[in-house]
Amino acid sequence: MKPLDFITGEIVGILLFFIGLYGLMTKKTIVKTIMSMSIMESGIFLFYITINFTEGAVPPIGQAQEAAFVDPVPSALMITAIVIGIGVTAIGLTMFMHYKQKHGITHWSRNRNQTGSGH
Amino acid sequence: MAQTSRIFHAVRILFAVLGAAVVLFLFLNHSEQLDTPLMDYFTDDFLGQTGAQNSVAAIYLNYRVFDTLFEALMLMVSVMEVINVSWANKHAEQYRFEKDDFNRKNNSEIVIRMVGIIYPFVLLIGLYIIINGHVSPGGGFQGGAVLATALITRYLVYPNFDLDLHVLEKLEKFLFLSIVMTPVLYVFMQLQPADTTLTNQIYLVAMNSLIGMKVFSGLSIIFYRFVFYEGR
Amino acid sequence: MFETFVLLTLLVLACVAVFSDNLRRSIIFLGAFSLTIALAYLHYSAPDVALAEAAIGVGLSTIMYLVALKKVSVYDICYVNEDVEVFDDRQINEIMNSIVRPLELFVERTEEIEPQLAYTNRSLEAVMREDDHDCMIHRKGNLTYIYGDTTDQVFQDIVANLNEIITDIEDIRVIYRDEVTLDGTD
Numbered sequence: 414m415k416p417l418d419f420i421t422g423e424i425v426g427i428l429l430f431f432i433g434l435y436g437l438m439t440k441k442t443i444v445k446t447i448m449s450m451s452i453m454e455s456g457i458f459l460f461y462i463t464i465n466f467t468e469g470a471v472p473p474i475g476q477a478q479e480a481a482f483v484d485p486v487p488s489a490l491m492i493t494a495i496v497i498g499i500g501v502t503a504i505g506l507t508m509f510m511h512y513k514q515k516h517g518i519t520h521w522s523r524n525r526n527q528t529g530s531g532h
Numbered sequence: 533m534a535q536t537s538r539i540f541h542a543v544r545i546l547f548a549v550l551g552a553a554v555v556l557f558l559f560l561n562h563s564e565q566l567d568t569p570l571m572d573y574f575t576d577d578f579l580g581q582t583g584a585q586n587s588v589a590a591i592y593l594n595y596r597v598f599d600t601l602f603e604a605l606m607l608m609v610s611v612m613e614v615i616n617v618s619w620a621n622k623h624a625e626q627y628r629f630e631k632d633d634f635n636r637k638n639n640s641e642i643v644i645r646m647v648g649i650i651y652p653f654v655l656l657i658g659l660y661i662i663i664n665g666h667v668s669p670g671g672g673f674q675g676g677a678v679l680a681t682a683l684i685t686r687y688l689v690y691p692n693f694d695l696d697l698h699v700l701e702k703l704e705k706f707l708f709l710s711i712v713m714t715p716v717l718y719v720f721m722q723l724q725p726a727d728t729t730l731t732n733q734i735y736l737v738a739m740n741s742l743i744g745m746k747v748f749s750g751l752s753i754i755f756y757r758f759v760f761y762e763g764r
Numbered sequence: 765m766f767e768t769f770v771l772l773t774l775l776v777l778a779c780v781a782v783f784s785d786n787l788r789r790s791i792i793f794l795g796a797f798s799l800t801i802a803l804a805y806l807h808y809s810a811p812d813v814a815l816a817e818a819a820i821g822v823g824l825s826t827i828m829y830l831v832a833l834k835k836v837s838v839y840d841i842c843y844v845n846e847d848v849e850v851f852d853d854r855q856i857n858e859i860m861n862s863i864v865r866p867l868e869l870f871v872e873r874t875e876e877i878e879p880q881l882a883y884t885n886r887s888l889e890a891v892m893r894e895d896d897h898d899c900m901i902h903r904k905g906n907l908t909y910i911y912g913d914t915t916d917q918v919f920q921d922i923v924a925n926l927n928e929i930i931t932d933i934e935d936i937r938v939i940y941r942d943e944v945t946l947d948g949t950d
Contacts, residue, residue, distance in 0.1 A: 417768050422808060424556060425771040429778050431552035436782035438544045444787055444833065448794055451825065452778050455801050458817075459774075462808050465568060472809045473575055473587035474668065482587065483809040484571045489591035493603040495816045496673050496747065500610030502825050503754045506832040507614045510758075588812045661815070669811035677819035684827055751824060759831055 422463025429456030441521050443512075447505040454498045461487040583732025584666040592671070593739050597715045600743065604711050607750045608704065614754050615701075647689045654682040662744035666736040672743025679744065680751035687759065697756060700749045707746040714739055770804050787833055795826040839918055841867065842897040843883045846904070851883045863901060863908070866929045870922065892941070908936045914943060 429452060436449030470483040574595060575587055584590040592600050662675030717723045718735050725731060777800060781793040798821030805814035843864065848855055856864075864881060884891060888902050892911075899919055900911040910926075912919035922929065923938050930936065 420768045420771050422767075422771065422804070423559065425774060427555050427559060428552060428775060431548050431555075432775075432778045432782055434551065435544065435548035438548065439541065440782070442787065444829065445782075445790070448790065448829070449782060451794070451821075452782065452797070455778075455797070455821075458813070459801060459804065462805055462810050462813060465571070466808050470809055472669070472811050473578075474811075475585050476579060482571075482575045484568065485574055485587040485591055486570050488588045488810045488813050489596065490599070491810075491813050492588070492592065492671070492673055492816050493599050495813070495820055496603060496677075497606050497610075499677075499751070499820050499825055500607055500754075503758065503828060504610050504613050504617075506828055507617050507758060510832055511617050586812070669815055671812065674812070674815040674819050677816065677824060681819060681823040684824070755824070755828065755831075758828060 422466065423460055426456045426458075426460030426463065429453070429459065432456075443509045443521065444506075446521070447502060447509065450505070451498060451502055454494070454501075458491050458494065461491055579729075582736070583729045584736055586666055586668065586671075588669075589666045589671050589736065589740070593666075593715075593736055594719060597719055600739075601712055601715070604708055604743065604746055607747065608708050611701075611704065611750050611753050614757050618757050644689050647685050651682060651685060654678065654685065658682060658744075658748075662740050663737060665740040666733065672740045673747055675740070676744040676747025677751060679748040680755065683748075683752050684755055687755075697753060700753050704746060704749040704753065707742055707749065711739070711742050711746060714742065767804075767807055770800060770807060773800050774804065788830075791826060791829045791833065794829070795822050798822045798825070840896075840898040841881050842891060842900045843881065844886070844888050844891055844900060844902045845883075846885055846887055848885050851885060856883060859903075863930055867901075867922070870925065870929045906935075909939055910936060911939050911941050914940045 433449045433451075433453030433456060436452065437446055440446060440449065464487065465484040467481060467483075469480060471480045473482040473485040473488075574591055578587050578590040579585055582590040582594040584593065658675045658678035658681075660675075661670035661678060662672060665671035665675065714735070724735075774797065777793055777797040781790045781797055784790040784793065798817060802814045802817040802821065805811075805817060841864075843859065868881070882897070888900075891897070891900065898912070898916060899922070902909040902911060910923070912923070914920070926936060926938070
């Protein structure tokens with residue numbers, strides 16, 4: 414088995430999920446955290462889309478019977494998930510801007526404001 | 533302090549790598565073959581049963597219409613959350629956008645001219661995606677998002693606040709009610725004049741248009757709230 | 765082959781978007797990531813999802829991130845004075861007009877990024893070791909030091925225009941953190 418055969422859609426989806434998880438754990442900027450969350454979401458979408466994909470399948474449109482249809486269920490689920498994902502991103506960015514405006518926070522930092530800060 | 537933070541950093545890297553390794557190991561050593569009864573049922577005769585030529589549209593508008601209802605609910609909840617957070621410590625009327633004189637110097641001439649050329653085509657392709665959602669790739673969600681993008685390009689050229697957001701908010705709530713009522717009456721209670729392909733297609737086009745308008749108004753409200761009420 | 769190329773591009777773009785330090789750059793890489801993943805969906809015969817991702821991920825969310833970032837481009841300035849017991853409004857007002865406000869205005873107007881200020885009375889070494897500020901102003905007795913990096917373009921501009929920014933104080937010393945070790949500055 415060649416090493417390039419390991420690069421399939423499911424494996425890349427799992428790797429994207431963990432890249433996003435790593436960014437969520439280590440990055441201190443709030444915007445970066447929201448971006449990591451959307452990368453995690455994209456990994457899950459890719460995993461779902463490719464989980465039942467066979468080579469040479471056609472999109473499930475029309476009545477063409479010479480080739481097999483691809484599974485339409487994950488597509489229908491993921492369309493709704495993408496629209497919900499933009500809602501999550503919008504809520505996150507709105508709360509981030511609200512915190513920035515009200516408390517001046519842009520980082521998840523524990524060190525600041527410990528002793529004698531007047532800001 | 534720096535020592536402990538470095539240890540924490542190493543622990544986080546280790547956690548991510550270990551998690552990826554465990555999940556990949558489980559995934560690669562998993563050999564259970566599952567049947568796909570849902571896929572067989574949904575791709576068997578969707579044109580005859582629902583009148584849609586696009587199986588995905590048949591699923592989210594007829595077979596699994598509950599998904600669409602709760603997705604619309606989620607979008608409305610996120611719009612309400614954005615409005616609520618941006619109102620948290622101020623009155624709405626106080627933060628009306630002051631009308632500036634239209635200043636052409638701040639905007640790039642290239643962007644203005646190109647957006648003027650592209651704008652009608654973006655609107656056209658959005659409407660096309662909505663109307664033809666049941667026979668080709670597309671549908672309400674995608675077309676609504678494209679229409680909202682057209683409104684955002686308008687913001688790039690003319691960044692003034694002359695939209696009445698209250699009308700859009702009321703429209704969104706009314707559209708949500710319609711989106712809930714139409715499948716309940718048509719699919720669940722079977723209150724249809726005749727069970728032919730024509731009535732099914734009329735139902736699909738109507739639902740796609742409603743969802744498209746709902747997504748368009750929801751995303752536009754989020755964006756304009758975002759731009760004009762926050763951080764000023 | 766095409767599939768492998770697209771998937772490897774996805775991994776590289778996700779890594780760059782997460783690990784990059786510049787927020788603006790990583791937002792653009794996230795947009796490129798969304799475009800590539802839309803291509804991958806198209807390859808996997810899901811044109812509906814590809815259309816949704818192309819419209820929402822590339823168009824809407826990139827513009828939303830950029831709008832959010834436009835409000836909050838942050839340049840992190842820390843004011844250190846170890847002699848003050850507690851920073852209250854009177855203390856801040858004293859230094860406000862001489863140093864902080866002109867610097868803030870310069871960073872806002874000329875560099876078009878938003879300054880973020882923090883005041884502290886901890887020791888300079890502790891602040892340098894634990895926090896990562898872009899620029900630090902250290903007041904020690906009658907002397908004023910400004911600490912920054914040579915690689916920081918904004919700090920270079922501040923140093924170049926220091927005489928025009930801060931007119932009240934004549935004697936300001938500029939110290940580059942990456943050229944001078946901490947012990948030599950005492």
